[in-house]
Amino acid sequence: MKPSLLVLIPLNGTSRAKIEAAFDVVYAPDAAGRAAALDAHGETIRAVLTNGTTGLAAAEIDRMPQLELISALGAGYENLAVDHARSRDIVLVNGAGTNDHCVADHAFALLLAVVRDVPQLDQATRKGVWRDTLPMQPNVSGKRLGIVGLGNIGEKVARRGAGFEMEIGYHNRKPREGSQYRYFDSVEGLARWSDFLIVATPGGAGTRHLINAAVFEALGPQGFVVNVSRGSVLDTAALAQALTTGTIAGAALDVYESEPHPPEALLTLRNVVLTPHVGGRSPEAITASVDNFLSNARRHFAGEAVLTPI
Secondary structure: OOOEEEEOOOOOHHHHHHHHOOOEEEEOOOHHHHHHHHHHHOOOOOEEEEOOOOOEOHHHHOOOOOOOEEEEOOOOOOOEOHHHHHHOOOEEEOOOOOOHHHHHHHHHHHHHHHHOOHHHHHHHHHOOOOHHHOOOOOOOOOOEEEEEOOOHHHHHHHHHHHHOOOEEEEEOOOOOOOOOOEEOOOHHHHHHHOOEEEEOOOOOHHHOOOEOHHHHHHHOOOOEEEEOOOHHHEOHHHHHHHHHHOOOOEEEEOOOOOOOOOOHHHOOOOOEEEOOOOOOOOHHHHHHHHHHHHHHHHHHHOOOOOOOEO
16 A cells, blocks of 8 residues: 655656655645644654755654654755644755755856846847947956855856856855865855855854845945845845945845745835746756655665755
8 A cells, every 4th residue: 555645846747647656645836735734633644755945844744653664755855844844753855955956056047148148138139239239248257256055056056157267165064074165254255355245154043144234234335146045044135235325236036034925125126136936947947856755765664774864
């Protein structure tokens, strides 16, 4: 008999078919379906598949007495009740490493788009505007790139920066052993040194509004910021003020505090590029994430150690 799995996130047909081959799936990718699924199936659910944004609350965990495995499909797990799950000896896993290349690609796409003003140039071209009436934008190559969070994604961002002959600096809570890049012990110090700041740090209470007015002031009027981490990491109101007053030159965000609603304070600003939290989404990344979940689940239900524990 296949174990019962509660799926709380949307899945495409191929992913869902793969998972249904291994599990008795209860599919509830929206709030109404989620509540109904817990009412109808909570007593028999043995595993949950969610993500960092959707999460899983302690009260929901308590409605599943047989729950033994919780998986976040991607790397993030900021809205999972991790401590509560551990108090019940529930195994926690995530998709660490499965979409790193995709996120790093998207971070650089955003950086190039906002620094080179690609969206505005596209619109101008469609209106018949020629280059002589448009402002020139700076190079990306050869500049100083600051990375907030030199984890797996941050490391891949750094490699892409090296391909653009950029000087790389980073901030973590502590230096990364063996790293060739310049370490800064504060975000403000890194921002002051950087031309461009890419944010790739985990979300959660410990990093809320880590990127704030003081960081924008340090980055300066020629500086650009890109956020591909979590919306909570960057203070949206402070960013809107910095962009409006020219404290920084521009910003590009794949994540924002108001998700899934767009950040209203930024929508009318010319020097912003926005995408709807798609940095980690590609056919390759989704396939890798689902395969990683299935590998973790197989190992867990066979009594073996999981591959990517939280």
